[in-house]
Amino acid sequence: MKNVAIACLTVVVLALGLYLGLKSYLGEWSGVDETVIEKFAEAANRPPAEPLINTDQGDLLLFFFLVAGAAGGFVGGYYFRELFPPAVKG
């Protein structure tokens, strides 16, 4: 019971800290690829090229996400017991 209380408290504190951090910071939360890698690449006249398949258009990424999530969830659930069988008692 004590461990559960400590775990709950930790989760609440972390969630609160994250919420306040996100709320108070005015940055755009860009990735380090943009803020670091692309910044130096552009300074050296080597800007990134267009990706071979650009899935960041409309709902295309959402489509991939849903298809992958549905298939992955099914396969993962189907084989979960094989990879992680329940502990044998006794």
Place this chain on the structure above:
Amino acid sequence: MGRKHRTKLVFCMAAIIGSSPATALAMHISEGILPAPWAALWFALSIPFLYWGLRDLRLRSETSPQIKPLVGLVGAAVFIISCMPIPVPTAGTCSHPCGTGLAAILIGPALTVVVTSVALVLQALFLAHGGLTTLGADTFSMGVAGAFVGYGVFRLARRLGAGWVIAAFLAGLFSDWATYSITSLELASALHGDGSFVHLLITILLAFVPTQVPLGVLEGFLCVGAYQFIRTRRPELLSTLALGGST
């Protein structure tokens, strides 16, 4: 490999395509950033490790058939972890852990190179995360450096008498930092032009610090949590550790 296991592997890897609904936020070097000779060099340096990993997979699967589904599962984990953007309030940016430290202590560093390269190909093709021309550089920084440093740190810590919690934490921490250090090296070596290579290397490393120092710590805890889960539920899987990368 049996048809059943092969199907599982293919599904596990393919099914996680698009797991991140966000655009790439990562250490991955995007398409076109590296000049062709540098891109080719990193491919050349990565290919022997990839060959070693594939050979390791074949040899280990002869004695341990369960290694293939485990490799598929670890590959899926690496894929998801390495494209999961995490906001870092200290820097106001997002970045991601790599998962290669954890993978290395579970399946060995050579096999980690294999699963990392598969994950990176899928990310480059479907998530605009990294690129095909920079695949060698990304594989080397995340797969080779991250895996071998994580694995080496884990083994060294255990040999020095550290408990598995400390060892797993250090593996996650240093594999993350090693990945970003090598990414900095790859960028600085290719982009310094007429300027100083060392100066650019230090500048890029320092630019990564606000994000990657806390994220490395997070990756350490992630590594401990996942290792604890495996240790509790399937301790026999950890017996593969003894063979990891040694064949």
